[in-house]
Every structure is written in structure tokens, then in C-alpha cells.
Amino acid sequence: MSVQHLNSQSCQTLADWLCYIEQSHPIDKIALGLERVLTVATRGELGSLPGKVVLIAGTNGKGTTARTLEQLLLAQGHSVGVYSSPHLLRFNERLRINNQDVADADWLAAFALVEQLRQDVPLTYFEFTTLVAFAILRQQQPEYCLIEVGLGGRLDATNIIEPDISVITTIDLDHQDWLGTDRDSIAREKAGVFRSAKIAVSGEIQPPSNIARVAAEKGATLLQLGQQFHYAATAASWQWQGVTQQYHHLVLPLVPIQNVATSLAVLEQLNKLPDADVLQQVLQQLSLPGRMQRLRQSPTVMVDVAHNPQSATYLASQLQRLKPRYSKVVALVGMLKDKDIAHSLLPLTTYVDEWHLVTLPGTRGADSGLLMQALQEITQHTSAQQHTAIEEAYPKVLNTLEQDDLLVVFGSFVTVSAVLALQQEVG
Numbered sequence: 001m002s003v004q005h006l007n008s009q010s011c012q013t014l015a016d017w018l019c020y021i022e023q024s025h026p027i028d029k030i031a032l033g034l035e036r037v038l039t040v041a042t043r044g045e046l047g048s049l050p051g052k053v054v055l056i057a058g059t060n061g062k063g064t065t066a067r068t069l070e071q072l073l074l075a076q077g078h079s080v081g082v083y084s085s086p087h088l089l090r091f092n093e094r095l096r097i098n099n100q101d102v103a104d105a106d107w108l109a110a111f112a113l114v115e116q117l118r119q120d121v122p123l124t125y126f127e128f129t130t131l132v133a134f135a136i137l138r139q140q141q142p143e144y145c146l147i148e149v150g151l152g153g154r155l156d157a158t159n160i161i162e163p164d165i166s167v168i169t170t171i172d173l174d175h176q177d178w179l180g181t182d183r184d185s186i187a188r189e190k191a192g193v194f195r196s197a198k199i200a201v202s203g204e205i206q207p208p209s210n211i212a213r214v215a216a217e218k219g220a221t222l223l224q225l226g227q228q229f230h231y232a233a234t235a236a237s238w239q240w241q242g243v244t245q246q247y248h249h250l251v252l253p254l255v256p257i258q259n260v261a262t263s264l265a266v267l268e269q270l271n272k273l274p275d276a277d278v279l280q281q282v283l284q285q286l287s288l289p290g291r292m293q294r295l296r297q298s299p300t301v302m303v304d305v306a307h308n309p310q311s312a313t314y315l316a317s318q319l320q321r322l323k324p325r326y327s328k329v330v331a332l333v334g335m336l337k338d339k340d341i342a343h344s345l346l347p348l349t350t351y352v353d354e355w356h357l358v359t360l361p362g363t364r365g366a367d368s369g370l371l372m373q374a375l376q377e378i379t380q381h382t383s384a385q386q387h388t389a390i391e392e393a394y395p396k397v398l399n400t401l402e403q404d405d406l407l408v409v410f411g412s413f414v415t416v417s418a419v420l421a422l423q424q425e426v427g
Contacts, residue, residue, distance in 0.1 A: 008115045014104045017111040018091060025124045037127040037157045043117045046134040047160040050141045051079075054266060055161060057149040057190040058169030060311045061203065061259040065169050066146045067288045068255070068263035073144050074099060075278050081142040083133045083158075085126070085150055088290050088417040089424070095133045097140050110135040126150050130157040154192020165266055166193040166220070168202045168211060169259060172310035184208040194220040199269045203262030223265055231261040242268040247276055251283040254292055256314055290416045292318055295423050299401040300326065303409045303416045307335060309343040315410060316347035323351050326406040332397055334358040334390060334415035337366035342374040344411070349375075352408070355384035358393045360414050390418040 011017045041047040054069065056062045066082050073080045079098055087093035092101040110132040114123075123131070130150070137145055147163070149156045171187045187207070191214035194200040200220040202211050207224060215222035223229060223243070230241045239248045240261055245268060253260055260283070267273045274282070287293070292315075295301040306315040323329055331352040335341055357371040368386035375384055387393035394409070401407060409419045 008112075011108075011111070014091060014107050014111075017108065021123075021125055021128045025122065025128075033155050034157070034160055036121055036123055037131060038160050039121050040114065040118050040123065040127075040131055041134070041160050044113065044131075044135065046114075046117075046131050046138065047162070049134060049137055049145045049147075049161055051143040051145055052165075052270060053145045053147065053161055053163045054165045054167060054270075055147050055149065055158060055163035055193045056167045056169065057153040057156075057193045058167070058203075059172040059186070059190075059308065060314075061169035061256060061262070062148045064255045064259040064288055064291065065167060065203070065263050065266075066148055068260050068282075068286060069144075069146055069266060070096075070099070071282050071286060072263065072267060072274050072279065073272060075282050076272060076274055078144055078272075079142040080144045080146065081137045081140060082146045082148075083130070083137070084148040085129075086413050088413065088420055091129075093289075094129065095136060097137075097142055102136055106136050106139070107132065110139070124157075127157045134161070149190070149193060152186075152192070153190040155189070156193075159193055163193065163195060163198065165199045165201060165269055166195060167262065167266060168193070168200075168204060169262060170310060171204050171208055171211075172308055184210045187211050188214055191215065191218075194218045194222075196220065199223065201262060201265050201269070203258055203265070205258065223269070225258070225261065225265070229261065229265040229268075231257055233257055240264050242273070244268070245273055247279060251280050253283045253286045255286055255288060260286070290413070290420070295419070298403045299398075299405045299407060301398070301407045301409070301423075303419055305413050305416050306410045307339055307344065307412050309340055309347070312344045312410070313347045315408070316351060319348065319351040319408065322406065327402060327404040328353045328406070330354045330356065330397065330401065330405060330407045332356045332358060332393060332407060332409045332415075332419075333371060333411040334360045334418075335366045335371060335411040336360065336364045336414070337370060338364060339366075339412075341366065341371060342378050345371075345375055346378045348410075349379045356387060356393060356397050357384055358387040358390055358415070360412060361389070362414075365414070390415060391422065394419050394422050 070080045070082050081097045095102045114131045147158050149158050171183050187210040196219040200215050200222045202224045237249045290305045293303050304315050306312045357368040359368045
């Protein structure tokens, strides 16, 4: 079967446009730098976003932080746009306005605009789609724009905007080929989102020194978790203390409290902290697709996009809480080979009774044998089984489960999105 090669004139659907830009620059090819995207953005003033703008960087927790901010602002009657990546099932998920994914027609018009502005400037897949999202935000004019950084911060395409508040959620070893081999180097890259005379919020519990150093260099006002704002949790509730305001006896959310605490620090600076009853209502319902998401019961299936040591450690803490409820905990894991596989699996070894390791497709996908090797390095576990593809592995593992078992699918957005698609097919 021949591959259809598109040009911009032949693009009639959103799928056409995505195919066109991926042919021009494959989605797994990364080229950091702001020169290309700035050139095109300047032609259409796409870097000037409406309303108040929050730029969110970090290794983990960007999506949860953006979702928390979004839901708390919506609950107070404000219009909110959120740009994030990657998506799980549909590209449209990458931009939502007032809790709704942007429709194909709006994407099509914006793709055509950016292609016209681009002329002969080459753009990466992420640069192109980021400018398209910015064009839609400029057209829709929400009161608040919440923008997730794609990779790093300093050289990420999203960093062409001028945020009112910049955020670092967490710092961990990830994308070392591009960001550096230690937490301090990675922190410097992510702190590149800070701005002179603007607020910078850091939700990292153990902040590398470069966070404060870069804030001082840039003249940003830094609010650091554990210094300017705090939280404390018990088994039943939690509390938050900001610069001038505080909450007590809060409902425990299904997402990391650390990210919620960071979001509250941002809202305090925006003078948009909600009433306590509004906050409690939002916390009770707060969730994010692909993060501790329950797909079915009896047997229970949960998916989580944990794909590095820090996010895997949080997943392990949740399994510690859940494990007593189940007869057996089974893990289905697929990862990318540029991740720290061994240290991502290690926190889960205490709580997983049975492992299923799956090969992911594409040049970045890790072979199940590589996962097996990593698992054998950190545990004497011998019951791990290898699978060639998610489409084969998921139904097979599902059929082996008893009604009181828990299946946890994790390791990559690729893994989780594939299972979500399979689950959608079976209903």
C-alpha cells in the first residue's frame, strides 16, 4: 500500500493536516530552539495571548496543575483555555476552551493561517501545532490561558509567549539527551520560563539550587513550596497555607496534593483563590484522563501515564494504599527506550505481584526484552511475561484476571492511549 504524500493545498481534514506536518517533520524528531517559531509567530502576532497567561513547566505534574487551575477558574465563572501535549486519543484534546476540546473546523482554519504565515520557514511538528493553538486562543479570547511546556522550558516553542506567572511543577531526570544529566542542569532549562519582574512559582519539594539562582538572575519573584507556601496532609484531610490566605480540612483529591498546592499558590497571585466550599466541590471531582484513571471494575483496571522514576514513585504510593483491597496486583508495562526504565520500575516492585512487559512500536519504543533485562537487574521476580504488542497483550492479560484483581497499565502515554482505544472499542 502506497503512502499518500500531501501538500497544504490538498489538506481537507484535520487528519490531512497532521499527516502533512508529520511528513514534513516526524513527530519523534526534536529540534529545540526559538528562532524558527519566533519568526513565524511575529508575522501573525501569535505570541501575544489574551487575558492572563500562565506558563507551566516541569518534569511531572504539568497536566494536573493545569487541570486544577482550569477547574477552579471555571468554577468561579471565568473563561479558560488550556494547551497541553501529548494527547491520549484525539489530537483535539491538545487545546480545550471552557472544558471543551476545540472542534475540527477551528483547527483547520488555524492550520491554514499558520501555513500561510510560515512561507518557507521549516517548523517541527510541535512548533507548528503550538502556533496553531496560539492562533485559536487569539481568536477565542479566553480570560485565562494555561500553557503547558512541551520539553524543558528555555528553548521550548511555548516559551515565545510572555506569561504573567511562570510555574515549575517538579524536577526529575527525564529527556537527559536534551536537558542535561542532573537535576540542577534540568532545573536551569525549565527555569528558562521565568520572566523579569514577574511571579515564578515552584512546586518542587526538593528544589535544585538553580531554580532560585535563575529567578534571581532574571529578576523574577520566586514563590517556593516549603518557603512562601506550604501544605500538610493526614490520612483524612489536608491543609494549605499561602502568603496571606489558608485552607483547612480539605478533601483529599485523586491527584497529587503537591500539584494542587502549587495551583493554589498561582491562584493566590492572580487574586483568584476560590471560596472554601467551591474548592471542596472541585477537589471532590478533580481528575485527569490517563492519571490513576479507572477503566472498569471486577476486575479493576487502572491506567496511569507514569513514565519516569518520580511519577512511578507516586504511582507506587497509590498502589500501597490500594493493594490491601485486592487479591493480586498485575502490571502491564510498555515504555520508551530513552527513559530510565530500571529506576521507573523499581518503586513498583514492592506492590506488583505479576508483570507483563510489552514492546512499544516506533523507533523510540522499547522492546519487551529490554524491560525484562531492567526488571531482572532490580528484582529476583521470575513471573514476568513478554508480549509483542499492546493490542495482543491487553485482552490476553484481562482474560487471566480474577474478579478481585487489580490491573495497572503504565509506562508511557503510548501504552495508556492504546489501552484507552481498545477499551473504547469493547465499550
